[in-house]
Amino acid sequence: MIRSQALRFVYPGGATLVFPDVMVAPGTVLLLSGPSGCGKSTWLALVAALVAPTDGQLEVAGQLLGVLKPAAADAWRARTIGFLPQKLHLSAALTVYQNLAMAQWAAGVPENAARIEQALASLGVAELAARLPAQLSGGQAQRVALARAVLLQPALILADEPTASLDDVAAADAVALLLATAQTQGATLVIATHDARVARLIPPKPDGQNGFEPLFLKGQ
């Protein structure tokens, strides 16, 4: 699902980030961790084709990134990636339903009310469809943002610091929700975090093996 080799990204006039090689199989839960400033957000941006590698190879869901023109990268991202950002970016003026409809519109697919209702229902927030984001609790808003992220049934879900500023109960809920959603959809899941609780919240596989693969970025 994700394969990188000698991946490097240089911010113009800024940091040079060198990333370890990875080979992530489909269906994996990848835990991307490391200290503040080590490059987690940049790695996510590379994998989502929001920025192009400076050097090296990066292949995601069978697509070699860095060769795509911006419009093609946008279309590929809409088809392939479900992004749960740290700041949820729900449009304040739109209802929950309209926020999801806008995601379909932005991806160039026809509005599909049944799919929107199904995505909201699968995250237990169907009854909130007519509310505005300001009328949601933090946990409800995160569920809505996750429903939006998986609306187009992406092969890869990227979650950026999904437990930041959550108490233990809410953090456990957020991680369980991500794992269940990825499993139901058959998606690969990347959780970027510097929250040590997240690793403890991912249960081992039935065979006793670790439930996630670690990718630790040391920073430069």
Ligand SMILES: Nc1ncnc2c1ncn2[C@@H]1O[C@H](COP(=O)(O)OP(=O)(O)OP(=O)(O)O)[C@@H](O)[C@H]1O
């Ligand atoms: N637009 C930019 N221009 C120049 N340097 C940048 C830019 N964005 C990030 N950096 C630098 O790149 C490095 C990696 O940043 P990044 O945001 O990817 O780290 P992070 O691990 O996600 O950090 P955090 O956990 O604090 O969110 C940092 O040294 C940061 O200062």
